[in-house]
Amino acid sequence: MRKILFILSTFFFIFYCFSEEQFPPPSDIPKTILPLDLLMEIINESSGEMAFQNEIILTGVNRNREPEEYKNGYFETQFIEKKLKEYGIKDVSIVELPKSFFSRQDKTWDAISAELWMVKPQKVKLTDLREVPATLCQGSSSFEGEAELVYVGPGDSENYYKDKDVKDKFILVNGAPEPARRIGVEKFGALGIIAYSSSHPEFDPDQVGWNSIRVSEKEKKTFAFMVSTRMGNELRDRLERNEKIVLRASCKTQMVPYKEECVTALIRGDERPDEELIFTAHVFEGFAKQGANDDASGCVALMETARVIQSLKDSGKIKLRRSVRFLFVPEISGTASFLEKFPDIKKKIYANINEDMVGEALIKNNSIFQIKSTPYSLPSYLNDVVASLIEWIGEVNRINLKRTPTLPIYAPTGTRDPFYYAIDPYDGGSDHIVFVDGGVKIPAVMLICWPDMWYHTDRDTPDKSDPTQLKRVVVLSVASAIFLSNAGEKEVCEMLNLSYSKGLKRLGDDKIKAWQILRDSGKKDIHKAYKEARNVIIQGGIRERETLKSAMFFVGSNQKIHKILSRHLESISSLEKNILSEIQEFYIYLCSEYSLKPQEPKPTKEEMEASKLIPVRTEKMKGFFNSFAFREYLRDKKDLPPYNLGPAEFEVRNFIDGKRSALEIRDAVSAEYYPIEIKDVLNYLRVLESAGFVKIERKK
Structure with missing residues (x-):
């Protein structure tokens, strides 16, 4: 009997695991703006491993850059150019950029060597540039000498130096070195700085933050070493026990002529080659600082995106009406310089997708994949197109009550992390700010994983990244590029439906915000609050109408599509009017509660x-x-x-x-x-x- 029960239970277990409930037919897979068969081609061609391998080559270890790179070209740009050509992309080049945009000098800082030793009470090597390239702060001058160590807390206020003699000594700083330099070195005569400051020392006390000091020609030449929080706290504790600690600092630096350069690659469209979608990722954030997630991950995601698009195009599985450009740049300044140098290319760009820190393992980093939308000053279809694909990837990878994702996108050597994501309003901090700037006005979104537990530290290395996350980002990028590059009447109808439907939710969020402004105002400010609440709704209506109009770029004056647009615009205006009436009723109610007479808003x-x-x-x-x-x-x-x-x-x-x-x-x-x-x-x-x-x- 037990044997029969075992066989039956095994049969039902196998049937359950392999039934259609667990592996649903295509009809059960959620739909999105691209057909499923095309999405499967994209998923099958995209490789998280190939992107991850490129990331390892680019940033497998932190290294002190060879001086020859500054004049002969950088390892990173040469590697990216070489790989893109291997992928069959013909229009690839390294472009030298002007260095004048942010008034940069003709020379850049370079570290040759650096060591920090404790010599009293015992001899111990604390840090070495060859082992931890982040240890010497950019901007440090050459120095050789010994001095006593004095702890000054954060060191960014004169209060921290009260009753302390730091002249001709080294100061230990629990914080960023630059604010401490301006007081401890410039005002009180310290020789140099030993600092500990990193993004998440509570998560990893051994991470060493990349940092810099900015010494003008008129100021005292000095240096700054960065150490881990663990080491910094140990030194602080010993000093607070009244131990006398003497350190020996040795560093050699130089200013060298350098090139500012980027890599650009173009996959040309067949029908409208002069209309370009541009992807950006920064390959440099200064020449000293390096990082796997920030932002080698963005670069390798773009490289793999380019490979997949070229491969699908060469095999005849897709066509591209418009061109797709890829730009690997020094962060922000490189993008600005590229647009300044190539105004004809700038005129061709209709949208930008910027990828900054996209490849990290989400669970390991306590992170969420996010899209940062365009600001109110530049409402765009772009937000809703990319967001809809993000939502689709999240949905098909969600572990639901049936215990399995409907269409899991995993890399063979990657994690099985859920695809945590957020659709966020505008935020800055990367290359997309160049495009959305009011003097450029090209719609741009940023893709980013945040937070990053090793942000801007020596431990931002590929072991924190995830081939699965990289594959998902590549799928998203390729799908976005194919949809936008081929957009015509049908795609614009899809965009109008998306933006209208999502716009209803955004206006609903505006109503909540306006309601809360009124609710929280109190009797004294109720009239002013009503004015602000109305403004939130009115501006929301403007934003949504402009978002809908933006999609018409792809079809011009097509009358059939304009009729659909007009109906959507009328609906948004009608909803705006209704919400304003509801806000007014709430205002009247609150006035009655406060025994006040309602007022029509008037300008001061x-x-x-x-x-x-x-x-x-x-x-x-x-x-x-x-x-x-x-x-x-x-x-x-x-x-x-x-x-x-x-x-x-x-x-x-x-x-x-x-x-x-x-x-x-x-x-x-x-x-x-x-x-x-x-x-x-x-x-x-x-x-x-x-x-x-x-x-x-x-x-x-």
Whole structure:
């Protein structure tokens, strides 16, 4: 009897595991904007392992760069160019870029050697450039000598030096070295700095952060070593026990002539080759700092994306109407310089997908894969196209109650991590900011995994990356490229449906935000809050209508599609009107609770004046905004009007188009971020005008 029960239970177990419930037919697999058979071709061709192997070659170990690279070309760019040519991509080249965009010097810093020893109370080598290239801070000068070590905490305030003699000594700093240099070295005469500061010491106390000091020609030459938090705390504890510690620092550095260069590759479209989707990833973030996830992972994901597209195109499995370009650059400055050097290419680009830190193992890094959308100043179909594919990958890899993903995308040697993802509003910090800048205005999104437990440290190495994650990103990138490159009438209908449907949710989120502004305002501020709540909804309606209109790039004046667009626009406007009515009813209710009489929103005198002022860009502000020149200007001025815009400063600038008034700019940015005082916007515009970036004209 037991034998029969065992056989039956085994049979039912096998039947359950291999039934259609576990391996669903294609009809049960969620649908998205590309057909399933094409998606399967993309999935089968994409290799997380090939991308991962390239990452190992690029950043398998941290290394101190050979001086010859600065004049003869860099290992990374030469390797990327070579591999892309191996993949059959014919239009590939290394391009030398101008170094003038951020006023860079003709020479760059280079480390030759560096060692740090404890010589008293015992002789112990603490760190060595050959073993930990992150240990010597960029900007350090050559030095040879011994000195006593003094702990000064973070060292970024004079309070930390009270009753401490640091003159002609080394200071131990629990924090970034540059703020401590400005006080400890410049003001109190310390010889050099030993610092410990990294992204996640609570997660890995042995990571050593990449860092730098910025010493001007007029300032005292010095050096800074970085050590791990574990080592820094051990030194601190010994000093606090009144041990006398003497260190010997030895470092040799030089300034060398260098090249600024990038790799560009183009897969040419067959019908509209002069319309380009451009993928970007930064291969350099300074020449000293290296990182597997940041951002070799973005580079190898792009390399594999290019290989897959070329392979599918060569085999006849796909066609490309438009061109796809790949750009591997020095972060931000390289992208800006490339667009500056090649204005004809810039005119061809209709969208950008920037990949920065995309390959890390999600569970190992406590991370989530994220898309950072375009800002309010540049609403676009691009957000919803890429987001829909991210959502599809997440859905088909989700472990549901049937115990299995419907279409798992795994690499043979990768993890089986779930595909954790988030669809986020705009955020900066990488090359996409060049494209969405108000002087460039090309829709761009960023793909990124965040957080990264080894961000900007010596332990950002390939063992933290995941071939499965890389494969999923490549599938996403290839699918996005194929859809956008071939977009015509049917694809635009798909985009309109996507953006309209997702726009309804975004307007719903706007309503929640507006409702909360009213709810949390209190009796004193209820009238002002109602004004801000209305603004959130009005700006949301503008954003969604502009998002829908943006898709018309692909079909021009096609009347059939324009009829569909018009109906969607009418629906958005109708919904906006309904939400405003609902917000008004809530406002009236709150006024009754506070025994107040409802008021129609009216502009203040300052707002009336701001509505007549139109900031217009000058030639100096055409193209990507030169923030370096702007900061230099601010440094020398002491009587400028104050402003406090925080992260909204970028968008205030982007909304300057020669048509919007200062008040309209304030309203748009307030809806995107938080209510901003009109005086802060006006003062910022006046500072830009004094620096020659804008001219403020009065509306006639």
